[in-house]
Amino acid sequence: MKILALADVEDKALWDFYDKKMTEGVDLVISCGDLNSNYLQYIVTMTNVPLLYVRGNHDRGYDRNPPLGCIDIDDRIYDYKGLRILGLGGSMRYHGGGDMYSEGEMLSRIRxxxxxxxxxxxxxILVTHAPAAGYGDLDDLPHRGFACFNYLCMRYKPKYLLHGHIHREYSHEFIREQSHESGTKIINCYDKYYLEVSDEEHPARGRTGSFLYDLYTNISDKRKKY
Known part of the structure; x- marks a missing residue:
């Protein structure tokens, strides 16, 4: 499965000068936040594949103009062909605006x-806007990562954590990829990132090992055939 992950800046090759080669073979698009609603709508239209998104700390405009045709995965798990994707958008709270959370508030969302x-x-896959504390975040409060994301990785050991928020120009020590102590691969998706996920990295749809969820999924899929 080929995933196109996006965050923070609108790539000209995907918008102003769209080249279909840039999205050739893409099965799924994931936005990690702080992207223009019209940009996401354009990409979902041109690719004709599902586009999942979480909100960044600069996405208040989504309240008035949500990205139509795209799927909000904040505070939920989205199942795409067996790939279970959890969304937790927003950044550390540094003023009274929306889509920002204290460490305690983010932990409450997780609970x-x-x-x-x-x-x-x-x-x-865990999709966030802010990074995990100690993994590519910065010292200033607006760009500090959440410690509770480390708990999520240690407790559930997802294959990937996709985030944005930390721009390349913010630091000469910009880190694109790194490994969490849990084994989770952390990827800063600033601008764009292409991720290949093999079938072996996630259970087949309806084969998660959860009796109730697998039963529901299999019944739902059978109904769709008729």
């Missing part, structure tokens, strides 16, 4: 998802 995560028997 509310405990039942959903259990039902799906975990998740394979």
């Amino acid at each position: 509310r998802l405990k039942g959903t995560i259990a039902l799906h028997n975990g998740f394979d």
Whole structure:
């Protein structure tokens, strides 16, 4: 499965000067936040594949102009052909605006998802806007990472954590890829990043090991055939 992950800046090769070769073979698009709603709508139209997104700290405009045709995965798990994708957008709170959270508030969001995560028997990709604390974040409060993302990785060991928020120009020590101590591969998706996920990296749809969720999935899929 080929995933195109996006964050923070609108790539001219995908918008102003669209080249279909840039999205050739892409099965799924994931936005990690802080992207123009019209940009996401354009990409989902041109690729004709599902586009999943979480909100960044500069996405208040989505309240008035949400990216039509795209799927909001904040605070939920989205199953794409067996690939379980959990979304937790937003950044560390540094003023009173929206889509920002204290460490405690983000932890509360995670706790509310405990039942959903259990039902799906975990998740394979964690999609955030902010990074995990200590993994590519910066010292200033607006760009500090969340410690509770480290807990999620250690507890559930997803294959990937995709985030944005830390721009290449912010630091000469910009890190595109790194490994978490849990084994999770962390990827800063600033601008764009192409990710290949093999079938062996996630359970087949309806084969998660969760009796109730697999039963629901298999019944739902059978109904769609008729």
